[in-house]
Amino acid sequence: MSFQIPIGPQHPALKEPIGLRMTVDGEVITDADIRLGYNHRGVEKLAEERSWIQIIYLVERICGICSHSHATCYVQGIERLMELVPPKRGMYIRYLVAELERVHSHLLWLGVAGHEAGFDSFFMYVWRDREIVMDLLEMITGNRVHYAINTIGGVRRDLDEAQKAKILEGIATLKKRSEYYFHIGANEPSFVARIAGVGLLPLEKAVALCAVGPTARASGWARDVRKEDPYAVYDELDFEVATADTCDVLGRVVVRVKEVLESYKMIEQMVKNLPAGDIVVKAPRKAKPGEVVSRYEAPRGENIHYIKANGTDKPERLKVRAPTLGNYPATVEMLKKGFIADIPLIFAAIDPCICCAERSVTLVSARSGEESVVRMSDLRRQAIARHQNAPVKRNAVWPL
Amino acid sequence: MTDAELIERLKADLGDRIEIANPGRRRLYLKVAPENLVAVVTRLRDGFGVVFLSTISGVDMFGMTVDHIPDPRPLVLPDDWPAGNYPLRKDWKFERPEEVIPGGKS
Numbered sequence: 001m002s003f004q005i006p007i008g009p010q011h012p013a014l015k016e017p018i019g020l021r022m023t024v025d026g027e028v029i030t031d032a033d034i035r036l037g038y039n040h041r042g043v044e045k046l047a048e049e050r051s052w053i054q055i056i057y058l059v060e061r062i063c064g065i066c067s068h069s070h071a072t073c074y075v076q077g078i079e080r081l082m083e084l085v086p087p088k089r090g091m092y093i094r095y096l097v098a099e100l101e102r103v104h105s106h107l108l109w110l111g112v113a114g115h116e117a118g119f120d121s122f123f124m125y126v127w128r129d130r131e132i133v134m135d136l137l138e139m140i141t142g143n144r145v146h147y148a149i150n151t152i153g154g155v156r157r158d159l160d161e162a163q164k165a166k167i168l169e170g171i172a173t174l175k176k177r178s179e180y181y182f183h184i185g186a187n188e189p190s191f192v193a194r195i196a197g198v199g200l201l202p203l204e205k206a207v208a209l210c211a212v213g214p215t216a217r218a219s220g221w222a223r224d225v226r227k228e229d230p231y232a233v234y235d236e237l238d239f240e241v242a243t244a245d246t247c248d249v250l251g252r253v254v255v256r257v258k259e260v261l262e263s264y265k266m267i268e269q270m271v272k273n274l275p276a277g278d279i280v281v282k283a284p285r286k287a288k289p290g291e292v293v294s295r296y297e298a299p300r301g302e303n304i305h306y307i308k309a310n311g312t313d314k315p316e317r318l319k320v321r322a323p324t325l326g327n328y329p330a331t332v333e334m335l336k337k338g339f340i341a342d343i344p345l346i347f348a349a350i351d352p353c354i355c356c357a358e359r360s361v362t363l364v365s366a367r368s369g370e371e372s373v374v375r376m377s378d379l380r381r382q383a384i385a386r387h388q389n390a391p392v393k394r395n396a397v398w399p400l
Numbered sequence: 401m402t403d404a405e406l407i408e409r410l411k412a413d414l415g416d417r418i419e420i421a422n423p424g425r426r427r428l429y430l431k432v433a434p435e436n437l438v439a440v441v442t443r444l445r446d447g448f449g450v451v452f453l454s455t456i457s458g459v460d461m462f463g464m465t466v467d468h469i470p471d472p473r474p475l476v477l478p479d480d481w482p483a484g485n486y487p488l489r490k491d492w493k494f495e496r497p498e499e500v501i502p503g504g505k506s
Contacts, residue, residue: 036476037474042487229427
């Protein structure tokens with residue numbers, strides 16, 4: 001006997017709106033279906049009517065956690081189209097903010113993971129320390145969330161000596177505290193027992209379903225754009241790609257913990273080796289016709305922006321592939337054979353950013369797997385039946 | 401598999417239907433003409449095990465016709481999105497439907 005349980009688009013267990021439909025057999029999930037479209041925002045269409053500079057601030061608003069990822073990915077691409085080379089100092093500041101953002105995003109996630117696993121003191125400790133990063137970001141850029149530090153050809157704000165000292169001081173504190181908390185986390189048997197073995201994603205599945213970011217790395221697949229296709233300053237920095245081979249939520253926690261520590265290392269290197277000079281070069285108003293693909297390792301995985309220029313000051317086309325989107329097929333796989341009670345934990349473990357994925361395009365044949373292979377005629381019949389039964393919602397009136 | 405081997409295999413498989421650019425290590429760009437897109441994508445899915453999410457969005461956003469999609473429901477657009485509206489087409493313009501307020505505006 002199997003039941004279908006709808007979760008979302010609004011649900012207390014989910015932090016952002018997404019529709020999930022679980023087919024369960026008792027307590028065990030046998031199939032999962034993910035529906036997007038609840039919160040479609042059409043950013044890509046909007047971008048076609050904005051100038052190159054305006055789009056930076058538009059794409060920055062795709063996400064509230066990894067805002068710098070989208071802005072940087074876009075700016076990297078448009079700089080390549082305009083054949084601009086930003087000054088070294090500007091680049092260092094841009095990617096310094098990128099690594100600080102990764103730290104804040106991962107700390108946020110670790111808190112959420114602790115909370116979902118019922119370890120709320122971990123959540124409170126980690127989020128208290130996340131404030132240190134947020135304060136540093138505010139000091140550097142003037143904002144806590146949408147930093148708006150990128151501009152075409154460099155960055156908008158410079159760093160002075162006092163700020164550099166404050167960053168190093170903050171990172172030293174964070175490093176000490178992080179190591180201590182991570183030691184606590186690793187030695188708290190109930191926490192580890194809760195997350196170990198949950199949401200399994202074997203390596204071959206991760207590869208076949210094209211998982212990205214920490215989700216892929218936790219399955220032992222060392223896939224990181226910063227290492228395999230180093231952009232900007234990353235070939236000058238000394239860091240390692242964090243991986244884990246447990247393929248479960250525990251692995252995903254471990255990968256993010258290791259990454260936070262690697263990011264501290266990178267931040268220290270960048271602050272200490274900050275070159276002198278300008279922070280920005282002047283950018284032309286228009287871009288020559290052409291197209292470019294820009295890749296960026298966001299906290300959640302590989303972020304891809306495709307930009308097509310037609311010679312004016314507006315793009316012909318902008319396409320964003322946010323990392324969360326790449327992780328959905330893998331999530332469906334992770335949910336299968338799991339328990340209902342694990343749904344929030346598994347779902348939180350990919351660090352989903354619905355606002356990134358919902359921005360526009362794409363997703364998922366959520367019914368992946370063999371049982372989903374049906375004939376076209378059957379599909380059509382199902383589709384027609386579904387439409388006949390679907391309630392008319394277009395002109396719905398609020399029942400008073 | 402190295403980049404060169406992969407390019408070799410892709411060329412043997414897809415011939416002149418694709419244009420391959422390899423601007424950096426582990427970075428392959430395939431350029432496909434619109435009329436070959438569906439054939440190439442199908443081949444990549446069957447022969448190389450590539451998961452294509454973005455292709456399916458073309459159905460929603462551009463009104464492409466693709467056969468054998470396992471799940472024909474709209475992917476990124478809402479379920480009640482009016483049929484025949486493809487928002488990323490250049491000639492598509494958004495018209496806000498008139499607001500229905502029970503009892504009328506006061």
